[in-house]
Amino acid sequence: MTADFTKDYLHRDLRELREVMLWKLDGLSEYDVRRPLTSTGTNLLGLVKHLSLWESRYFGEVFGRPFPEPLPRWDEDAGQGADLWVTEHETREEIIARYRRAGEHADATITALTLDSPGHVPWWPRPDVKLFNILVHLLTETSRHAGHADILREQLDDSTGTTAEYATDRTDAALRDAHRAKIERAAAAAAAVAAAATDKD
Numbered sequence: 001m002t003a004d005f006t007k008d009y010l011h012r013d014l015r016e017l018r019e020v021m022l023w024k025l026d027g028l029s030e031y032d033v034r035r036p037l038t039s040t041g042t043n044l045l046g047l048v049k050h051l052s053l054w055e056s057r058y059f060g061e062v063f064g065r066p067f068p069e070p071l072p073r074w075d076e077d078a079g080q081g082a083d084l085w086v087t088e089h090e091t092r093e094e095i096i097a098r099y100r101r102a103g104e105h106a107d108a109t110i111t112a113l114t115l116d117s118p119g120h121v122p123w124w125p126r127p128d129v130k131l132f133n134i135l136v137h138l139l140t141e142t143s144r145h146a147g148h149a150d151i152l153r154e155q156l157d158d159s160t161g162t163t164a165e166y167a168t169d170r171t172d173a174a175l176r177d178a179h180r181a182k183i184e185r186a187a188a189a190a191a192a193v194a195a196a197a198t199d200k201d
Contacts, residue, residue, distance in 0.1 A: 052099040059106035062119040
């Protein structure tokens with residue numbers, strides 16, 4: 001397996017995951033893309049904002065190729081979670097456009113460098129890295145947030161899937177409810193067995 005093949009493979013997966021993140025916003029209201037759906041405030045548009053910042057940073061300053069737009073310092077607002085939610089003054093269009101620009105900038109860095117090109121991440125305990133490390137890190141990070149987005153979108157309108165082509169049919173609510181009830185019964189039965197075993201001890 002060649003280094004070029006490895007880089008192309010990882011890069012392609014990262015580009016696909018970016019599109020997944022944006023697709024999760026399709027068809028939702030301004031409120032629904034911004035509303036906090038977990039106790040810690042996780043929301044769909046905030047995840048996209050977060051990824052745009054960190055792609056800009058990791059494929060920018062880490063390799064001496066700074067993103068051409070201002071970014072908050074890595075040890076200031078972003079560290080306090082300001083990059084994980086969207087104010088009323090920021091538009092969905094601005095956040096999406098920034099994510100696309102961050103992706104284009106990252107793509108240019110990935111294309112220009114080899115997998116063993118050196119970089120420096122001052123906020124990591126072992127700051128000296130290669131492009132390979134950063135590609136894997138961002139692929140992992142974006143996959144993690146795509147998983148968050150899957151669950152958030154399902155909470156909003158029962159939509160699941162990674163693209164419109166693979167979206168789950170949401171029309172059969174009875175089938176979905178029966179499936180959920182079956183899982184609930186299994187969980188309750190397992191809890192009863194565990195409780196009985198504890199009582200015997």
